[in-house]
Amino acid sequence: MREPTYFILAALQDEPRHGYAIIKQAELLSRGRVRLATGTLYTALDRLTTEAYLQVVKEETVNGRARRYYALTPTGRAALQAEASQLASAARVVTEFRVRPA
Amino acid sequence: MSKIERRYARLIRLYPAAHRAARGPEMLDALLQSPFRLREVRALLLGALRAHAAHDDVSPRQDWLTAVRAAALMLLAAGVVSRAVYVVQPFLSSAETAGNLAVAALGLAALACALRGRYLLSALGALLTLVASAFWPVFDIALWGLWGYPFAILLLIPLRWFRPGRASGVLRYLPLLPVVLVLGNQLFSEVFPAVSGILQGGANVGVVMGALLWLAVDERVSMAVGLYCLDTLFVGLVYMADGWTSLPAMVLRLVVIGVPPVVLLAAAAGRNRYQVTP
Numbered sequence: 001m002r003e004p005t006y007f008i009l010a011a012l013q014d015e016p017r018h019g020y021a022i023i024k025q026a027e028l029l030s031r032g033r034v035r036l037a038t039g040t041l042y043t044a045l046d047r048l049t050t051e052a053y054l055q056v057v058k059e060e061t062v063n064g065r066a067r068r069y070y071a072l073t074p075t076g077r078a079a080l081q082a083e084a085s086q087l088a089s090a091a092r093v094v095t096e097f098r099v100r101p102a
Numbered sequence: 103m104s105k106i107e108r109r110y111a112r113l114i115r116l117y118p119a120a121h122r123a124a125r126g127p128e129m130l131d132a133l134l135q136s137p138f139r140l141r142e143v144r145a146l147l148l149g150a151l152r153a154h155a156a157h158d159d160v161s162p163r164q165d166w167l168t169a170v171r172a173a174a175l176m177l178l179a180a181g182v183v184s185r186a187v188y189v190v191q192p193f194l195s196s197a198e199t200a201g202n203l204a205v206a207a208l209g210l211a212a213l214a215c216a217l218r219g220r221y222l223l224s225a226l227g228a229l230l231t232l233v234a235s236a237f238w239p240v241f242d243i244a245l246w247g248l249w250g251y252p253f254a255i256l257l258l259i260p261l262r263w264f265r266p267g268r269a270s271g272v273l274r275y276l277p278l279l280p281v282v283l284v285l286g287n288q289l290f291s292e293v294f295p296a297v298s299g300i301l302q303g304g305a306n307v308g309v310v311m312g313a314l315l316w317l318a319v320d321e322r323v324s325m326a327v328g329l330y331c332l333d334t335l336f337v338g339l340v341y342m343a344d345g346w347t348s349l350p351a352m353v354l355r356l357v358v359i360g361v362p363p364v365v366l367l368a369a370a371a372g373r374n375r376y377q378v379t380p
Contacts, residue, residue, distance in 0.1 A: 002376075019132035038132045039145030042125055043152060065127040 001083045007034045008044055009053065009072060009080040016057045016071035019045070045070060053079060106138045113143060116150035148318060155271030155320035162374050167266035169325030169370075172276045174257040175216055176330045177250035178228060180280035182209040184248075185235075187288055201238030208234055209251075213277075221261040228255045249337045257329070272316065272323050279309065280330070310362040314369065321373040328366030335359050 004026070011017060011025035022045075023036045036044075048054045053076030058069040072080065103111070110133045114126050133142060157165075185206040189199055212227030232251045269276075286305055290298040313327035338359040 019128060020135040023132070023136075037139075037142050037145030038129055038136075039142065039147075039149035041132070042129050043149050046125075062131060065131040067131050068128055 001079070003030070004034050004036060004040070005044060005048070006080070006083055008036070008041070008048065009076055012054070012070060012072045012076075013080070016069040018067045018069050022070065048076070052076070107134060109138065110134065110142075110146075113146040113150070116147065117153050118156075121153045151319045155273070157270065157320045157322065163264075164267045165322050165374055166325060167261065167264055168269060168273065169322045169329060170257050171216070171261055171266040172269060172273050172322070172326035173329035174221075174224075174254045174261070175213065175277040176280050176326065177254035177257070177333060178209060178213040178216060178224070179277045180284060180330075181228075181231065181248060181250045181254070182206055182213055183281045183284045185209060187284065198238065205231060205234050205238055212254075216258060219265075221258045225255045225258040225262075228258065249340070250333050253333045253336060271320055273320065273326065276323065276326055279327075283309070306362075310366065313366055317369055317373050321370045324366050324370040324373070328363045328370055331363035331366060335363055 007026040007030045008022060010029050011022045017025060019038065019041060023038070023041055026034050026036055045054065049056070049070075052073055054070045055073050056068045057071040060067050060069075107130070110130055114122060114129055117126070136142075185202055188202045189206060208227060208231040212224045212231055215221075215224035215227055228251045232248070232255075235248050235251075283305060287298070287302050290301040290305075294301060309327065310331065313324045316323045338355065
């Protein structure tokens with residue numbers, strides 16, 4: 001899974017969010033490393049919705065414009081968990097490394 | 103409407119109408135919550151191009167099959183047009199003109215079959231065109247088109263069993279590229295005979311560079327152009343085998359004609375693997 005996708009999914013772990021809120025949350029969770037442009041985010045949202053990782057759960061109108069809220073689907077949550085486990089086990093290879101005494 | 107809103111609205115208008123209707127207001131809402139940034143402009147331009155390319159296949163195999171079909175169509179189109187330009191040459195006898203016309207018509211039938219998804223019939227048509235070419239031999243530019251048929255047959259046969267995906271965006275118009283190149287080369291030879299070689303080379307480099315840049319939008323285009331260029335590598339090898347020169351000259355020639363397809367295909371394969379990762 002690509003890093004931006006990982007943080008887009010991670011941004012929706014706790015609650016459904018709209019586009020701009022996903023951008024800000026992904027930036028926060030990644031400590032500023034993932035700064036998504038809006039065009040890039042919506043390309044990713046289209047794809048993740050098609051792949052059933054995300055779904056639109058709420059829609060409202062703000063200043064005459066539609067605002068959709070996205071949430072993780074069970075498939076999306078499972079994919080995120082699987083990726084996190086894989087990253088964690090890869091990290092353990094380094095963090096639990098002990099130099100053997102000579 | 104503010105100045106920034108107008109700017110963003112203009113950029114969103116670049117997206118296809120259906121996409122704009124479904125996403126436009128929502129995107130504008132997200133864009134207006136942060137200050138105007140150039141990287142947003144770049145992302146919107148690229149997003150609009152990608153949306154027009156409608157590259158929604160997530161299977162690398164399907165992407166390759168779609169590119170294989172486009173490359174086969176390009177090779178067939180090159181064969182037809184490079185023969186067709188000979189139909190109108192005044193120095194040919196009426197029998198030769200009729201022969202060229204027959205070969206071009208056969209090639210056109212093969213192209214029409216491929217366009218309609220009758221790939222096995224198209225491969226058979228390409229084979230017949232190749233056989234007919236033996237009765238009306240050609241030289242110069244038409245020979246290049248002729249060499250495309252064997253490779254086109256190789257590309258067409260698997261498509262009978264493994265159906266390619268839907269061609270969209272630039273990929274739909276790619277079979278016109280060899281037509282433009284062949285006619286352009288003819289034009290260069292007649293209008294600027296002294297520098298026609300340089301102009302033809304420049305046009306080919308331009309096509310390769312364009313296909314490389316298009317990787318950012320739709321890698322299937324780069325795959326198709328790479329496969330099409332692969333045929334010129336085979337032709338080059340045949341020419342080299344025919345006219346053996348010094349080893350360094352052969353190596354240099356091989357590098358010049360081999361690098362574009364190898365780079366295009368490798369870059370497209372890499373990009374495709376990246377694209378299909380969620």
